[in-house]
Amino acid sequence: MFNFTPLLHTKYKYLRLSQFTIIMDSKTEIEIKDKFRRAKNRLVLLDYDGTLVHHTPVPDTASLPEHMSDIIIKLVDNPQTKIFIITGRSCKDIDKFLDHIPINIIAEHGAMMKMGGIWKNQIIDNFLWKKAIMSILNQITETCPESYVEEKNFSLTWHYRNADPDLGYSVSRELIHLLKKRIHSYDLKILDGNKVVEILTNKIGKGSAVKKLFEQSTYDFVLSIGDDATDEEMFKFFLNQANAITIKVGEGSTHARYKLNSISDVASLLKQLAG
Ligand SMILES: [Mg+2]
Secondary structure (H helix, E strand, O other): OOOEEEEEOOOOOOOEEEOOOOOOOHHHHHHHHHHHHHOOOEEEEEOOEOOOEOOOOOHHHOOOOHHHHHHHHHHHOOOOEEEEEEOOOOHHHHHHHHOOOOOEEEEHHHOEEEEOOEEEEOOOOOOOOHHHHHHHHHHHHHOOOOOEEEEOOOEEEEEOOOOOHHHHHHHHHHHHHHHHOOHHHHOEEEEEOOOEEEEEEOOOOHHHHHHHHHHHOOOOEEEEEEOOHHHHHHHHHHHHOOOEEEEEEOOOOOOOOEEEOOHHHHHHHHHHHHO
8 A cells, every 4th residue: 555656746736646546636626526516415524734724833823824714614604514623732722723613623633522612522531641651751852952742631742843853853753762662551552743742542543533423424425634644544444435535735655545735735625615
């Protein structure tokens, strides 16, 4: 599956990723729009950072741009489309950017879900692991200036976006090495993300969250877009779903069937679907 061929530069904005991945060209884009229009019960799952907004040095400033907000509002208003923002951010954090839109949200990689304006906890965890892992993160933070630890309800995250890139990356490898020795005793997993390393219980994941949605309802069209390692769980879940269109934004290997180069390409595709 990861036997990648060189990128195929076409006149289109989509690039081929692998022999397994279907080429998405302008013809495919039209087919997606047709499928969307014909469908009666659609599910749209959109990651936030790196998919709808650019990653920023200060995560608190990653507001949804007005043009993207307008597109999302149009999609939300469509009664045949159920749309979720699916993010690793905390509820408080993501609410701050989306409180003007009555949208469903899956936060903290699936641990929390907001539907009809009400947040509900999806996971039970005793958090006995947090103290031990926090101690490792604090030690690592001391060795890497401008890095910091974020404690969410269900996870601990070490951010190195603002650190020196080479030092940040090398320390992140050391951190993952240290964490791997400890995670099994607590049934944890490590998400090696875009300038972040996140630790959370194995029960949580975008893949499990999406699986739950499918247990509750059936959909004749699914669109799932994301840019990071955490979105791969979602893409993997959809590998055997014929109605699912999965798209990775930006560089890197992926289980998604298509790739888009940038956030503006995402906006352009969503705008066409929103009509
Ligand atoms: Mg992302």
